[in-house]
Amino acid sequence: MYSLLPDAPPQGGLLGKVQYWFACFFAIGWTAVVCGGLFYQFGLWEYPCPLCIVQRMFMLLAAMGAAYIIRTALAYGAVTGRDYMTGWGMSLVAVVAGSFASWRQTMLHVLPGDKGYGSEVFGLHLYVWAWILFQASVVAIGIALAFARATADRSVPAAGPGPLRTVGMFALWFLGLVIAVNMVAVFFEEGFHWFLPDDPDRYRFFYDIGILG
Numbered sequence: 737m738y739s740l741l742p743d744a745p746p747q748g749g750l751l752g753k754v755q756y757w758f759a760c761f762f763a764i765g766w767t768a769v770v771c772g773g774l775f776y777q778f779g780l781w782e783y784p785c786p787l788c789i790v791q792r793m794f795m796l797l798a799a800m801g802a803a804y805i806i807r808t809a810l811a812y813g814a815v816t817g818r819d820y821m822t823g824w825g826m827s828l829v830a831v832v833a834g835s836f837a838s839w840r841q842t843m844l845h846v847l848p849g850d851k852g853y854g855s856e857v858f859g860l861h862l863y864v865w866a867w868i869l870f871q872a873s874v875v876a877i878g879i880a881l882a883f884a885r886a887t888a889d890r891s892v893p894a895a896g897p898g899p900l901r902t903v904g905m906f907a908l909w910f911l912g913l914v915i916a917v918n919m920v921a922v923f924f925e926e927g928f929h930w931f932l933p934d935d936p937d938r939y940r941f942f943y944d945i946g947i948l949g
Contacts, residue, residue, distance in 0.1 A: 755820070755887040756809050756900065758880060762827070762873075763802040763907040766795045767914050769869065773862065774914075777921060782854050783936040787841040789922055791866050794834030796918065798873060799911050801827030806904045809892040820884040824877050831873040838867035 770792050776782045784792070804823035808815050841863040845852040852861045860868075893900055926932050927940030942948040 752815065752887050752892050753900070755880065755883070756806070756815070756892045756904075758876075759802040759805040759809075759823070760903050760907045762876070763799040763806060763911055766799040766802075766873075767907075767911045769866075770795050770914050770918060774917065774921065776855060776862065780855060783925060783938070785841075785853060785934060785936060786932045787837055787844075788854075788863065789932065790837045791834055791841075791863065792918060794830045794837060794870075795866075796911070796915055797830035798827045798834065801825070801830060803908055803911055806907055810901060810904050810908075813893065813896075814891045815887070817884055820887070821881065824881050824884070828874065828877045828881075831870045831877065835867060835870040835874070838863045838870060842867060 773784065773788065773792055777784055801823045804826065805815055805819060808819045808823075841853070842861075845861070854862055857865060924939045924941045925936055927942075927944040929940060929944075938948075
């Protein structure tokens with residue numbers, strides 16, 4: 737019976753590096769998508785609704801699954817099959833759940849004449865683009881898992897200095913920073929309340945403490 741644990745010292749190879757680079761691209765990509773939402777929030781003064789926030793949470797969770805793989809490679813210089821399945825499994829749950837959230841928001845504005853919520857990018861609202869990216873990620877993760885056995889137990893020279901470690905560290909710090917910024921942004925919008933309004937129009941924190949209002 738095949739074991740996910742390595743029976744011999746990990747061997748180097750191109751496939752292991754490709755899987756690692758894909759994990760870095762996946763984490764940085766989803767983090768950048770959340771940054772796009774933050775740009776619309778603070779640059780164009782558009783307040784994200786509760787479903788928008790839920791989608792951001794699943795985007796960051798998807799990035800965290802890839803970050804688990806990156807962190808493993810940085811710490812041990814190799815990634816086992818179990819590590820791949822843990823990381824990509826977390827990401828898969830996140831993108832499937834995010835697909836439902838973005839689909840739900842799309843269906844709320846599907847009737848003819850409904851202008852939708854927020855701005856459009858190339859003719860589509862942000863939540864429609866989110867649904868497309870979530871669905872594409874399901875396919876990408878499936879392909880990554882299909883090749884996980886071939887890339888498992890391969891040494892990934894990311895524990896020492898070099899481009900692999902530099903990009904991996906950037907992905908982790910970038911993700912951590914955006915998570916922190918997003919938490920602060922949500923707190924400012926929600927204030928000292930349990931729930932966000934369906935159609936937010938202000939940062940309630942500043943009204944709660946008396947700075948505005």
